[in-house]
Amino acid sequence: MKFNLNCKETSRLLSQAQDGGLAFTERLALRIHLRLCDGCTQFSQQLDFLRRAMRAYPGPDSNAEKDNTRG
Amino acid sequence: MRNNISAPLELDTHRPQLLRFAMLQLRDESAAEDAVQETLVAALQGAASFSGQSSVRTWLIGILKHKIIDHLRRSSREKPLAPAPDETDTADFDSLFATDGHWAEQPAGWGNPDQTLQQSRFFEALERCLRDLPKSTARAFMMREVMGLESGEICKELQISTSNYWVMLYRARMSLRLCLEQNWFQGDASSRSQT
Ligand SMILES: [Zn+2]
Numbered sequence: 001m002k003f004n005l006n007c008k009e010t011s012r013l014l015s016q017a018q019d020g021g022l023a024f025t026e027r028l029a030l031r032i033h034l035r036l037c038d039g040c041t042q043f044s045q046q047l048d049f050l051r052r053a054m055r056a057y058p059g060p061d062s063n064a065e066k067d068n069t070r071g
Numbered sequence: 072m073r074n075n076i077s078a079p080l081e082l083d084t085h086r087p088q089l090l091r092f093a094m095l096q097l098r099d100e101s102a103a104e105d106a107v108q109e110t111l112v113a114a115l116q117g118a119a120s121f122s123g124q125s126s127v128r129t130w131l132i133g134i135l136k137h138k139i140i141d142h143l144r145r146s147s148r149e150k151p152l153a154p155a156p157d158e159t160d161t162a163d164f165d166s167l168f169a170t171d172g173h174w175a176e177q178p179a180g181w182g183n184p185d186q187t188l189q190q191s192r193f194f195e196a197l198e199r200c201l202r203d204l205p206k207s208t209a210r211a212f213m214m215r216e217v218m219g220l221e222s223g224e225i226c227k228e229l230q231i232s233t234s235n236y237w238v239m240l241y242r243a244r245m246s247l248r249l250c251l252e253q254n255w256f257q258g259d260a261s262s263r264s265q266t
Binding site for chain 2: 006007008009011012015016018019020021038039040042043045046047049050051052053054055056057058059060061
């Protein structure tokens, strides 16, 4: 395991981290890279957003109000 | 009575949305129809269990998720997933990186997530992007992110190796990111709605 990751490797590991697939040394190497790299920090936030969006899919319920006032 | 959903007609108004949801993951019209039909039948039978705390749609989608998982389990037993060769390769993302492995173009900020997630038009864009994913990639990704299954379980269900699974999810995330960038964030749809 090498500690000087480039952004390409970091992007792979950041995705893998979302699926619980990182070893301790990989997590450490990630932390070191993220501290120094704005691009990957931004990418990491995009992945977090994507996860939130998928959990929220299919999104705001336009029928919710209608449902609650019916009956 | 509030939230009286015993009328099939009312449940039926949710059918198109449920079908779109099922299609994204099953990619098979008759399987999606079946899953939705089973959902509506189960909903009718279990209408008494509807608490009224969530919306009817949220309740239906909760049932549908289980029906979709049942279908995926059955179909992966009958016909194991066979990812296309380019679904397990990341070469087509090489152009995003310089030869030294750094970003060719720095990823951009995506504004205020809370605001974005309140907009139904954002989810329409997301849905279009999901539809563009290859079948196997979409299936693995949605089992993880929509169904919330654990990685080990997904590999077992789909009979794919862990390394292929990681590549597929990486591909899904990279593709969605680029697609949303083009169809939502760069298209200024998000910043327009903030002003
Ligand atoms: Zn980086």
